[in-house]
Amino acid sequence: MTLTPPLAPPAAPTPAPTTATRTGRGNPSLPKPWIGWAFLAPNLLGVLAFTLIPLLSVVGLSFTSWNLVSGLEGIEFVGLQNFLDLAVDPGFWNAALRTVVYAGISVPLTVLGGLGLALLLNGDVPGRAVLRVIFFLPYIVTVVAIGMVWLMILNPSAGLVNQTLAAFGLQDVPGWFASSHWALPALILIAIWSGVGYASMIYLSALSDAPTQLYEAAEVDGAGAWTRFRTITWPSLMPTTVFLLVTLFIGASQGFGLIALITAGGPGDATTVVSYYMYQNGFQFYRFGYAAAIGMATFVGVLALTVLTWRAQRGRTLHD
Amino acid sequence: MTETTLDAPRRSAASSAVPATTDAADRARQRRRRRRTRRWAVGVPLWILAIAFLAPFAWMLSTSFKNELDAYAVPMEWIPSPAELSNYTTVLFGEDSILPAFANSVFVALLRVAGELVTATMAGYAFARFTFKGRDKVFLLYLATAIIPAQLLLVPRFIYFQQLGLYDTLWALILPGMFTVLGTFLMRQFFVAQPSEFAEAARMDGASEWRIFTRIYVPLASPVMAALGILAFVWSWNDYETPLVLISSPEMYTLPLSLTSFTNEQGALSPGLAMAASVVTIVPVLVVFLLLQRRFVQALTHTGIK
Numbered sequence: 001m002t003l004t005p006p007l008a009p010p011a012a013p014t015p016a017p018t019t020a021t022r023t024g025r026g027n028p029s030l031p032k033p034w035i036g037w038a039f040l041a042p043n044l045l046g047v048l049a050f051t052l053i054p055l056l057s058v059v060g061l062s063f064t065s066w067n068l069v070s071g072l073e074g075i076e077f078v079g080l081q082n083f084l085d086l087a088v089d090p091g092f093w094n095a096a097l098r099t100v101v102y103a104g105i106s107v108p109l110t111v112l113g114g115l116g117l118a119l120l121l122n123g124d125v126p127g128r129a130v131l132r133v134i135f136f137l138p139y140i141v142t143v144v145a146i147g148m149v150w151l152m153i154l155n156p157s158a159g160l161v162n163q164t165l166a167a168f169g170l171q172d173v174p175g176w177f178a179s180s181h182w183a184l185p186a187l188i189l190i191a192i193w194s195g196v197g198y199a200s201m202i203y204l205s206a207l208s209d210a211p212t213q214l215y216e217a218a219e220v221d222g223a224g225a226w227t228r229f230r231t232i233t234w235p236s237l238m239p240t241t242v243f244l245l246v247t248l249f250i251g252a253s254q255g256f257g258l259i260a261l262i263t264a265g266g267p268g269d270a271t272t273v274v275s276y277y278m279y280q281n282g283f284q285f286y287r288f289g290y291a292a293a294i295g296m297a298t299f300v301g302v303l304a305l306t307v308l309t310w311r312a313q314r315g316r317t318l319h320d
Numbered sequence: 321m322t323e324t325t326l327d328a329p330r331r332s333a334a335s336s337a338v339p340a341t342t343d344a345a346d347r348a349r350q351r352r353r354r355r356r357t358r359r360w361a362v363g364v365p366l367w368i369l370a371i372a373f374l375a376p377f378a379w380m381l382s383t384s385f386k387n388e389l390d391a392y393a394v395p396m397e398w399i400p401s402p403a404e405l406s407n408y409t410t411v412l413f414g415e416d417s418i419l420p421a422f423a424n425s426v427f428v429a430l431l432r433v434a435g436e437l438v439t440a441t442m443a444g445y446a447f448a449r450f451t452f453k454g455r456d457k458v459f460l461l462y463l464a465t466a467i468i469p470a471q472l473l474l475v476p477r478f479i480y481f482q483q484l485g486l487y488d489t490l491w492a493l494i495l496p497g498m499f500t501v502l503g504t505f506l507m508r509q510f511f512v513a514q515p516s517e518f519a520e521a522a523r524m525d526g527a528s529e530w531r532i533f534t535r536i537y538v539p540l541a542s543p544v545m546a547a548l549g550i551l552a553f554v555w556s557w558n559d560y561e562t563p564l565v566l567i568s569s570p571e572m573y574t575l576p577l578s579l580t581s582f583t584n585e586q587g588a589l590s591p592g593l594a595m596a597a598s599v600v601t602i603v604p605v606l607v608v609f610l611l612l613q614r615r616f617v618q619a620l621t622h623t624g625i626k
Contacts (some may be wrong), residue, residue, distance in 0.1 A: 040446035141605070303467075
């Protein structure tokens, strides 16, 4: 990954290339290789500086013990100690379990809901364009506004949701964020509400390149709506489904904004998922080495899940 | 955009059936009626769901015009009378005005969008239209980086910016956003699909590579660049986790951070003020989205699949 020789020349005299390409050896219409590097350089240098180097340092950091106060000299190499600690840390395993529950429920429901919405919105529905915008709206709103409004409408005594439930005669209304039983389900509810519109948008774009000839052939064969869905639509949407599952799983396992904002991991530790556990260890306890190890462990976990998802769908897509 | 509806084949079958007899005409009419019923049978529940979906936003708007006492009144009053404007004046012009945060958000978003557009367009062009040694290796590296979640990078970026003296400055938010892998992919996708004849002809005429890029390919790419710009703007505008970690002084707050500061005497969030501030935050993105919806969706669907 050494880039030194190709990156140096961009400062070279600019009038040269035109004459060089005309009189140069080989194909005159082929630009010099350094020009490609020159176009790439601004982005590549930035990606190296702000993404790749931090990425390598998070790997390095996970093998160290360091807190902010001791300064850079205070970094101490501890080998696998962080990972060994992690393996026996009940706080981490509980958080991991909560993440599995949170993502395992919210992601499939978001994808299914998105698929359902997309199939309905793809058909002939009054006000279709407006409906698409409405369902997509949460995606363009900052998580802070979403968090605050849900915190208020899920207020256990006076919030809109419990008022509505009470109006329907429900006696024992949920305590939502005030209850350690209901806090995680409330977060799942918000995740689905904010994600289905996005999922349906992605599905709708995939549906617009649906294989029309296959539907016509199926029609001729007398296949019903369900058979057509199962044998044509579902397999042809498989790449989209996998894409959504993977990106939403990564998002659900890494995002902590909503939790930091609404519950701070509570009540108790009812909503401390791994991403929030990492945030706590890093930015509240300043245990950066340990936080880096948590981040690494979850990412490897999600990556493994991604590979499994991808392998599970192999051979189930539509080949044409 | 061509829409292929699921029942399109059925419809074409119906119209091609020549109604030779009145019997067939009857059947066609019946089928049309059935389709109309189905249109509403799907439409009505879907609209009810959409209204329920909108309820949080309606509540937000309604509460932003209410005083502290009425916010949780039972039963809920959807259209507050009289509408209280004081929340908006407090939020905009009061002691803890969100206008400085608004300005910070605009500054961050504009620089991020401009930087990303320049670097991503150039890099995407390089990947798509030049062949050079090492290109495919770098591209593979980019591919590998694309699946790394931003949250994993927060810890090292925090330390990094602290060492560079950029912690708690807007540059900590701007710089990483100016050089993105995702934007590069999007632009590469576009340039790969462009014909190379223009470039070859221009090269024969002695045009420099930079001139070919700026005069021929950038104008061609402007719709895609617009799409990428909108996407980058919305992501920058809404980002909460990055400033939460990299910003500490209130003067440096962007809007999402400043939204959380509206508390009442008891230290609890004040509903009216928080919702008014939320509305002010949402409106610019909403306007951009509604005006340029098609492009936005296009970009979004092209970042991952296809």
